Amino acid sequence: MDGNYKEIIKRHYDTLASKMNVDKVVMHLHNLNYLTDDMKGRLDAERSRITRSRKLLEMITSKGRISFTSFRIALIKAGDLLLAKELLEDSKQLSGKQDQLERSKPLVIDLDKSEEKSEFGSDNTSENGSSQRSMINIGNNCFVVAKTYKGELNVHIRQFEETKAGRLFPTKKGVVFPLPRWALFMNLEPDISDCLKSYSELESEQCWHLGGGVYAKINSEYPTVNIRHYWKPDDAEQPVPTKRGVMLNKFRLDNLRDAMEKLKEFVPEIEDAVPCMYGDDHMNQEGMLRCPECSPFDYEKYC
Ligand SMILES: [Zn+2]
Incomplete structure (x- = not known):
């Protein structure tokens, strides 16, 4: 992978540099600690944008410190979505790992149309102003749910359980995504899937900050991605994991990717959602530090 990745950077060198x-x-x-203060200092000392870009690419291809995934994440965070996408597509071609497996279609329940509506009647339009748009099963009663609560539309990945009578009810195990956070997750999903495929080769835990207290993590011990809300108690040095989260194996993650596409049909607002970090108020580091999505805890980065 790493050898390939240097080759890919070389192929896109001119485009990336310019x-x-x-x-x-x-x-x-x-911020992600892939560049030391010293390295950043040397980059900042470059006078023009293009020489700074060249110097960065040189650092990336000559040192093992910056992985393909972290470089792509930095590109995505910097708003260079197209470049990040091209790099990923190239890497898939080069590694010849195009996964063409036909997957079973996840079960889609459109609550506005379906008979299932009565099943979720109490959730669908309740007095507290919540209403549910759709539910997509991604395996073992884990659902992607779009739901409005107190006027705000969120996407949930949530574990449901079944009563003996076969009625589904939501559990606390789940993750909440306001739409800008969901938009960022959709951008990072290819990296997360890619990483999960070769999880056993990971040298250290991989971590993606999805926004707010939500992080996705993969380590070499388990073939799963752990997506979870973290919070930081006042006396703790680091944020701690909460019970609000889901573990997704490759099967569920593949279904989740299909669900992301399917969900756009039911929730067209997703197409317009933009990760907060692309906003004008995020042009400088101070803007990001003030943003509760980007800096949920009282310091910059936890990953
Ligand atoms: Zn932000």
Whole structure:
């Protein structure tokens, strides 16, 4: 993978050097601790954007410190979505790992139309102003649910359980995504899937900050991605995991990817949702530090 990745960077060298939003990419790589203060200092000392870009690409291809995934995440965070996408597509071609497996279609329940509506009647339009748009099963009663609560539309990945009578009810095990957070998750999902495929080769735990207190993690011990809300008690140095989360294996993650596409039909607002970090108020680091999605705890980065 790493050898391939250097080859891919070389292929896209000119485009990356001329087009990438280098200052933001550097800022994100530095925040994520992939660039040391010294490395960042040397980059900042470059006078022009293009020489700074070249220097960064040189650092990336010559040192093992920055992985393909982290570089892509930095590109995505910097708003260079197209570049990040091209790199990923190229890497798939090069590794010849195009996964063409036909997957069974996840069960879709459109609550506005389906007979199932009565099943979720109490949730669908309740007095507290919540209403549910759709539920997509991604395996073992884990559902992607779009739901409005107190006027705000969120997407949930939530574990349901079944009563003896076969009635489904939601549990506390789940993750909540306001739409901008969901938009970021959709951007990062290819990286997460890619990483899960070769989880056993990971040298260290991989972590993606999805926004707010929500993180996705993969380590070399288990073939799963753990997506979970974290919170930081006042006396704790680091955020701690809560029970609000889901573990997804490859099967569920594949279904989740299909569900992301399917969900756009029921929730067209998703197409317009933009991760907060692309906003004008995030152009500098201070803006990000003030944003509860980007800096949920009282310090910059936890990953
Ligand atoms: Zn933000």
